[in-house]
Amino acid sequence: MLTLEFSAQDLAMTRFACSPLWEVTNSVQVLKEPGEHAVHLPWVRQARARLEGVGIELLAQLVPVPTVYTPDFLTPIPLNFAPTVEEELERLLATGHHQVRADLDRISGELPPLVAEFRNRPAAGLDRLAAEVLAYWNAAIAPFWPRIQRLAEGEVLRRARQMSTGGPAALFADLHPAVSWERGTLRVAHRWFRAERQLDGERGLVLVPSSFAWPGIYSQTNPPHQPGLVYAPPGVATLWEHSTPVPDGLTAVLGRARALLLTELDAPASTTELALRTGLSTPNVSHHLSALSGAGLVTRHRAGRSVLYVRSAVAEALLAASAGT
Known part of the structure; x- marks a missing residue:
C-alpha cells in the first residue's frame, strides 16, 4: 500500500x-x-x-x-x-x-x-x-x-x-x-x-x-x-478498434454518418482522429460535427493545439435509449 x-x-x-x-x-x-x-x-x-x-x-x-x-x-x-x-x-x-x-x-x-x-x-x-x-x-x-x-x-x-x-x-x-x-x-x-x-x-x-x-x-x-x-484512461479497450457498433435506432434518427460520429465519441476526439477512425473525409466530419454541435449533442473544447469534441449529456441519454431498443 x-x-x-x-x-x-x-x-x-x-x-x-x-x-x-x-x-x-x-x-x-x-x-x-x-x-x-x-x-x-x-x-x-x-x-x-x-x-x-x-x-x-x-x-x-x-x-x-x-x-x-x-x-x-x-x-x-x-x-x-x-x-x-x-x-x-x-x-x-x-x-x-x-x-x-x-x-x-x-x-x-x-x-x-x-x-x-x-x-x-x-x-x-x-x-x-x-x-x-x-x-x-x-x-x-x-x-x-x-x-x-x-x-x-x-x-x-x-x-x-x-x-x-x-x-x-x-x-x-x-x-x-x-x-x-x-x-x-x-x-x-x-x-x-x-x-x-x-x-x-x-x-x-x-x-x-x-x-x-x-x-x-x-x-x-x-x-x-x-x-x-x-x-490507464477510460477508453483503452476501444483504442485499436476500427469500427464501433452503431445502434440502428440512432441511425434512423440522425443518419449513418452522424450516428457513427456520436458513437465514436466514447472518449473526446479531434476532427482528424474521427476521420481516421470512421473513414469519412475530414471536411465531412467537420460538417457533421457542426450540425451535432448546433443540435446540442456535442461540445467543443480546446486542449493544447487540438480542438476536441465531447458528447453532451443529451447525447449520452440518446445513446443509452438507442442501445436499449
Missing part, C-alpha cells in the same frame, strides 16, 4: 501530464507479457512486425516483468503537460551519473549483463539507451501516437469536467480500482510496494494517463523525483 498525505497546497498544485517515455516503458512490458494486456493484442501484432531488426536489448533489460521497479531516470514525471519524445530524451541524457547508479542500485537481485555494464559506464549507457528508445519509438509508438495522445488529452478534459462539478477530490474518483481518497489521503494498493509519503507542499502530484499502463497503476515517489501516479 502506498499512502500519500496531501496538504491543501499539494492538492491545489496537482496537475496532469502526458509522457512518451512512460508509454515506451509500459509498452515494452506489454510486448513481454501480451497475455496480461489483452486489449493491446492488435497493437502487439503490428509492433512486433515493425520492430524486426530493431535493437532494444538494453531497454528490454531495464524493463522487468513482472514489474517490481523500473529505474526512475527512465520514467521521469514530465515537467510540462505534453513534452515531445525528443524533449524527454534530452532530459534522460542529462541524468547525473550518480542518479543512474542510485536508481540501478534499487533493482533487487543480480543486474542483467547490459544493465551492469550501464552502471559501470553511465555516459555510454545513457547514449545507447537514448538511441534504443528513439528507434523503438519510431517503429512501435510513433505510428499510433496521435490516437494515444488524443485519448490522454480526452481523459484530462473529462477529469476537468468531473472536478468542476465535484471539487478537487473528484480528480481521484474512479481513477483506478486500487486508488482511494479520503480526508486528504490518497491510498494506492500495490502488490510489491509499501510506503508512506507526505507531499512537500511545493509540487503536488502529477497524474499521467498512459494507455499502455492498463490494467495496472504505477507510482513514482522516490526523492528527489517529482511525485507522480500513472494510470
Whole structure:
C-alpha cells in the first residue's frame, strides 16, 4: 500500500501530464507479457512486425516483468503537460551519473549483463539507451501516437469536467480500482510496494494517463523525483478498434454518418482522429460535427493545439435509449 498525505497546497498544485517515455516503458512490458494486456493484442501484432531488426536489448533489460521497479531516470514525471519524445530524451541524457547508479542500485537481485555494464559506464549507457528508445519509438509508438495522445488529452478534459462539478477530490474518483481518497489521503494498493509519503507542499502530484499502463497503476515517489501516479484512461479497450457498433435506432434518427460520429465519441476526439477512425473525409466530419454541435449533442473544447469534441449529456441519454431498443 502506498499512502500519500496531501496538504491543501499539494492538492491545489496537482496537475496532469502526458509522457512518451512512460508509454515506451509500459509498452515494452506489454510486448513481454501480451497475455496480461489483452486489449493491446492488435497493437502487439503490428509492433512486433515493425520492430524486426530493431535493437532494444538494453531497454528490454531495464524493463522487468513482472514489474517490481523500473529505474526512475527512465520514467521521469514530465515537467510540462505534453513534452515531445525528443524533449524527454534530452532530459534522460542529462541524468547525473550518480542518479543512474542510485536508481540501478534499487533493482533487487543480480543486474542483467547490459544493465551492469550501464552502471559501470553511465555516459555510454545513457547514449545507447537514448538511441534504443528513439528507434523503438519510431517503429512501435510513433505510428499510433496521435490516437494515444488524443485519448490522454480526452481523459484530462473529462477529469476537468468531473472536478468542476465535484471539487478537487473528484480528480481521484474512479481513477483506478486500487486508488482511494479520503480526508486528504490518497491510498494506492500495490502488490510489491509499501510506503508512506507526505507531499512537500511545493509540487503536488502529477497524474499521467498512459494507455499502455492498463490494467495496472504505477507510482513514482522516490526523492528527489517529482511525485507522480500513472494510470490507464477510460477508453483503452476501444483504442485499436476500427469500427464501433452503431445502434440502428440512432441511425434512423440522425443518419449513418452522424450516428457513427456520436458513437465514436466514447472518449473526446479531434476532427482528424474521427476521420481516421470512421473513414469519412475530414471536411465531412467537420460538417457533421457542426450540425451535432448546433443540435446540442456535442461540445467543443480546446486542449493544447487540438480542438476536441465531447458528447453532451443529451447525447449520452440518446445513446443509452438507442442501445436499449
